[in-house]
Amino acid sequence: MAPWGERLAGVRGVLLDISGVLYDSGAGGGTAIAGSVEAVARLKGSRLKVRFCTNESQKSRAELVGQLRRLGFDISEGEVTAPAPATCQILKERGLRPYLLIHDGRPVRSEFDQIDIINPNYAGESFSYQNMNNAFQVLMELENPVLISLGKGRYYKETSGLMLDVGPYMKALEYACGIKAEVVGKPSPEFFKSALQAIGVEAHQAVMIGDDIVGDVGGAQRCGMRALQVRTGKFRPSDEHHPEVKADGYVDNLAEAVDLLLQHTDK
């Protein structure tokens, strides 16, 4: 690979994935990944523009930011690009009334407070058979069914282990109904672009840092960004030999990525 100075030349902005890069979610609010609190602080103290770009689909931005602040991170709601608010925007623009396949008690529900929702009397676990079947029946009754998925991640890492993400459930409904979902969130190009717009940085001037070789690294590269994969979160050694996606660099954690960025760009 080319030296870091070449690989990071011209970088003006950084998109940071949250889960698996800043912290691992889990019981009691999860745990910060070693060195990440300081790394975010150093990055925000530099001349680089920073935006948090997450596929979080269980917590509202308010809850997510609250948890991260309790772990010591310098982060505010206005710095976060997340799929739930982006989805609300699409629902409003297209006049769609959604059936939400999310836990009524989950904080992300609050992101949809201003939206007219079909049958909000769901209950229990979001991806229970009953809730999945209700969503399936709603889709099958529509002439033109629209399925919007908040990201399509395969799995994420909690402190207790790997956990199924929303992607497998999106695939299940696609197959059951014979339809194709619209993905709002990484790796959708529109989603990355909205994060870049928020900090006024062009794709070729930006680097994405994430733990997901396909959703973060591959998605960002298809948008014309560079991308680094951290060896934290859901990273697995086989990711470095992925058949289709090759990161612009692999780093042990966010702290190492920030070291390199500050050393090679902040001049």
Place this chain on the structure above:
Amino acid sequence: MAPWGERLAGVRGVLLDISGVLYDSGAGGGTAIAGSVEAVARLKGSRLKVRFCTNESQKSRAELVGQLRRLGFDISEGEVTAPAPATCQILKERGLRPYLLIHDGRPVRSEFDQIDIINPNYAGESFSYQNMNNAFQVLMELENPVLISLGKGRYYKETSGLMLDVGPYMKALEYACGIKAEVVGKPSPEFFKSALQAIGVEAHQAVMIGDDIVGDVGGAQRCGMRALQVRTGKFRPSDEHHPEVKADGYVDNLAEAVDLLLQHTDK
């Protein structure tokens, strides 16, 4: 289309799907489809060989047959080809120890009584998030993960409405783990062949009768059989214009199929 006499020429054996053809499952044991009890009796009284070929993955053959007999059907366990016993055979031949993603309380569990099972202490609803995630974690820990799916149906019909079948959950685990499942059941050719072997009939002498345009009709045709679709069970009018599969005939129900078979083959 050609006249029925041509389409059914040389038929010596009939494979019958159960759910959606004989009965619709549901609360209280389900309900027989009008005319099907008599149709099965007439078919079994004819010179045609008959075999029941089902993807039933919740009930054991004993339970299924018991329910059908209570509804008036002339059927015995030895006449049923089903994926659970076929899977047990594969597990034994290959020395595999399964993690079962089925409800511990479901009768199909008894089909696996002679099999050594990983972590049989699951509980609750089979396709709950927790059970799916446990299966996902087991697969991710294996160097060569094997996922066997009992059929890959998209949905089936209960008296209360359409219900998600096992296929969508197979797709979810395939996507999550980046693997391809082995399907035991329709439309797997091996499965149809084992049903034909049981009655000593060649594929070109057999007709499959089912409500699933892809799993029953398409699967049987790929094995060299003829296949009729009934307009009961999960049949939808759009099935008659399916982009890939064209049945050898569409009939209102099993009774009409049997009328035609007896009229055009039993000479």
